[in-house]
Amino acid sequence: MLAAVLVMALGAIVLGAALGFASVKFRVEGDPLVEKIDAILPQTQCGQCNYPGCKPYAEAIAKGEAEINQCPPGGEEGIRKLADLLGREFKPLSSEHGVEKPKSVAFIDEQTCIGCTLCIQACPVDAIVGAAKQMHTIIADQCTGCELCLPPCPVDCITMEPIAETVENWKWKYPVFPIRSTH
Amino acid sequence: MLNKLFSFNGGVTPAYEKTRSAEGPILPVPLPAELVIPLHQHVGGPPRPVVQAGDRVTKGQRIGKADGNASATVHASTSGLVSAVEMRRMPHSSGLSALSVIIKPDGLDAWGTAKPLDLHTASPTEIRDHLMQMGVVGLGGAVFPTHLKIVPGQPKALETLVINGAECEPFITCDDLLMRQRADTVIAGVALMCQIMKPDRTLIGIEDNKPEAIRAMQQAIEAQHDKRLEVVSVPTRYPAGGAKQLIRVLTGIEVPHGERSTDYGVQCFNVGTAVAVHDAIKLGRPLVSRIVTVSGNVRRGGNYDVLIGTPMRDVVALSEAHADTNRYIMGGPMMGVVMPGMEVPVVKATNCILVGSPKMFPPPPPEMPCIRCGECAIACPADLQPFELYWFSRAKIFGKAQEYHLFDCIECGCCAYVCPSHIPLVDYYRFAKSEIWAREHEKEAADHARERYEFRQYREEREKEEKAARLAAKTAAGREKATAALAVAEQPDGSNNTAEKDAKKALIAAALARAKQQQEQAAAINTAAALSAEQQAEIAAIEARRAEIREVAKPHLPPDN
Missing domain, CATH: 3.30.70.20 (Alpha-Beta Plaits)
Incomplete structure (x- = not known):
């Protein structure tokens, strides 16, 4: 009985020490989630999201204070990426923050x-x-x-x-073929 | 010498149709009414124009200055008058315009002074710079600046120099004719490349459906007693002329994903590029013309020596296109792109103008669903899985497409050629590639903006701190002075308190009076009463000048101002 208690206690001490060591050794500076959100945001720094820049908005999203659909320059694609990253539901762009415009x-x-x-x-x-x-x-x-x-x-x-389309920045279009009647 | 030949996976054997244009000499093209020379014809930065409307130019005169090292110079293709430097439609799928120099030929076609280069005295940097100044780019189709590929002065660095005369695409015969009729120049160019790059061996790969070209090249080598060069006949199979495929066939080296053939001691050049190198070094003449095949829906196909900038319509006219012609394709039927119009100019990349009609190239049958037969994977010469790439590109899952090595795709069209469902696979890959490039560009711009934003924030913070520090220092200094003054006032006689207080009161009263006076003065300033006549005159003069400027600026302002 005593041996069993000692073995368990020893195990707990060893594992606790290992965890404690790991938490000091592999400590992550800053919030990696904020960095990931910030990487998705378009860095326009326009403040249409009601935050003073993309980074503050990223911080607000990470804290759950802001919705993911407040960034007009990022557009629908940006919202989808944020929804994927955060496991949240996709929402259309909130109209009070603006509309998506061509760059x-x-x-x-x-x-x-x-x-x-x-x-x-x-x-x-x-x-x-x-x-x-x-x-x-x-x-x-x-x-x-x-x-x-x-x-x-x-x-x-x-x-x-x-921004005008030039030969340099022109993109191949998604292949679309007209539906033709077969007879 | 017997060479062991290797083979690449996949490939197809389409109908070659080369006899349509492979007969007869390489014909000159009469000077057109105007030449449209686009400034950006190569991979790399767009050159800047160095001439303007009204300038006279000689043939071979520089009209576009290379922008940085990864660029090439552009030259006038004939002598004449620059009538404009303006936007013109490009021979590009987009149909968009780009800056071009328009030259009205004077009919003399007079060369300017030639600047040949002596390889014996030139330093490696001089050789590369000379090739850049002569506008030499790869003429096989990729138009990559040649000076970036020719690395001189490194003996033993290059094991094999591969000269590409395979010309695997149907209809095209420009390299075939060049080798048959100008073999000596090709060999002289290859010899110059050998002299610069010092490879251990040089292999000239030609597909075995061009026996005349092979014979002509062998004779030229024998005539020059050049033991370093060797012509190798390679089996005819599309795309044997792809750089990686030809290297694989000739040397057995398979260049891994994301690496360059030079990492494995192999470099590859087109036969046309060899001629351009010869002309640039021996004759001192820049690249101002190239051989173009005209074939397809024409009475007699042929090859023409075309000045860069000649409208395609003028070249095709010599071959007499049939009446039902509806489009031009630049390149061959496998990789070519449809031109937005018939007036677009011939550029350095134009190896072939394929004239099309609805009968000759009927619209493709309707696209049907992928049946996962795997034919495309068997045909792919780049060892990719085209069906996977197709699904990911179609679904716009670009990350996955990249994981399946989308960028190793050479867009040869073999997969689309064999597809039983008639799926235009290459169109999907091109779409995915340009989307990925655009995204990468946007990402770079965003990272740059973040950096600048963060630096601005740091700078504002620093300025605030500096200001606070300055203010604190000033206050501290003022306080010190005040305490010192107080100490002086207190020290002389400690008992004489009332006198000291009176003195302080007097000081305060004086300060108050000064403040009041200053306030009055501040109020008085800028009102008409306080100004002298002289000052008022000055003000009136300034107002008059302002009105005048406003009048001048009016036509430039938007109408509502």
Whole structure:
């Protein structure tokens, strides 16, 4: 009887020590779930989800504070991926957060720009070049199309231009064949 | 020397139809009314135009500057006047336009100064740079810049140099004719490549349905007494001309997934590329023309020496297309793509213009469900499982398609050729590939945006901290000064308290008075009454200038402003 108790106690101590060691040794810094959600989000940093950026939104989803259908730039595909990752039910994009639009970049009408720097301060990814009382311009390659520069512009010289299809970014279409009658 | 030949799995033997265009000499094409030379004709970065409308150019003059190393230069194909640099429709399935240089030929077809390269004195970097400047790209169809593949100055690095003269696709005979009629130039080009890359052996693979080409090449080698080169006749089976398939047949080396043939000491070039290398190094002439096969629904098929930029319609006119012609296909019937129009120009990738009619290439029978017969897997020369790729591509499960090595697919069309259900399998693979590329591009852009966003946040945080630190330092300094002043005021005489208090009160009163005065001044500023006449005149002048600028800017503003 005593031997059995001792053996069990010894087992418990050894396993407990192993678990304790593992929890210290293999400790994971940060929340891996947040990273995974953040990797799915489009990094537009537009704030349409009512959070100040993609990372805060990812944190809110991980905590269960936010729904997965609040990201218009990610679109339906993004929601599906999030639903897959989190094992939640797919929901259509919530209309109060916006609608899915074709990807576009901001364009500054340089004739009208007065050089106020307000858009530079609004840009979440530093994609606008300019200085006070100097013309501003968008670095199109780095613009995420978040539209955050539109409201602060006092002269409304910024417009969103949809990204045009070129030979380089053209995609083969999904094969579709017309149904023909067989006789 | 007897060579053991190997074999690749799969492949098909379609009707070759090569006799339609394999007779007769390579004919020149008269100068067209205008040449449309697209700037982006190769794999890699698009070149930038270096000429503008109104410029005179000579034949071989540079018109597009290579953008970085993974790019190639573009040249004027004839002498004449640049009439425009504008967007024109491309010989591409999309039917979209891209930047092209339009040249009106002056009829002289005069070359500019030739810049041959002396291989004995040139450094490896100079050789590669020269090939890039001469716009030499692979003419087998992939149009990969040749200077990226030719790695000089490394003896023993390259075991086998494979020269691809297999030309396995039906209808196409441009390489056949080139080898038959310009074998000396081909061999001279191959010899130059050998001189640069120093391979242990050089094998020229030609399919055994081209006996005349094999004989001509052997004679050319004998005439030059070049022992390093060897012509190998390979069995005719589509796609023996695929780079990996030809390497497999000639050397027995199977290049694993995701690796390059150079990792195994083998490099492969097309015979047309060898001629381009010869012209660039020996003659100092850039790549401005290529041999194009015209076949299919034409009265007499043939091969033409075509200037890059010649409209396809002008080339086909020489072969007299039949009246029911409804489309051009660039390339052969297996891998070719339908052109968006007949006016699109011949580019460096155009090896064949296949003229089609509804009778010659009838629309495919309706697609039926996959019956899982496995014929496609037997036919696949890349050892893939086409039916799996098809299901995943069709269902848009791109991750799985990649796991099944979608990107090893060479789009040869064997699977679709044997499919009893007439499924256009390659269309599905092309769709899946371009979707995956687009996604990868988006992912890269997103990662970049995340990095920039995080850096901005870090920068804002840092600026805030720096500001707080500066403020704290200032406050601390001010406090120190005040305590020092207080100490000075207290120290002289500890008993004289009332006098000290009076002094403090006086100080406070003075400060208050100063503050009040400043407030009044601040209120007075910027009102007309406080300004001198001189200042007012200045303001009026500035206002006038502003009005003038507004007037000038008006036509540029949107109408509602």
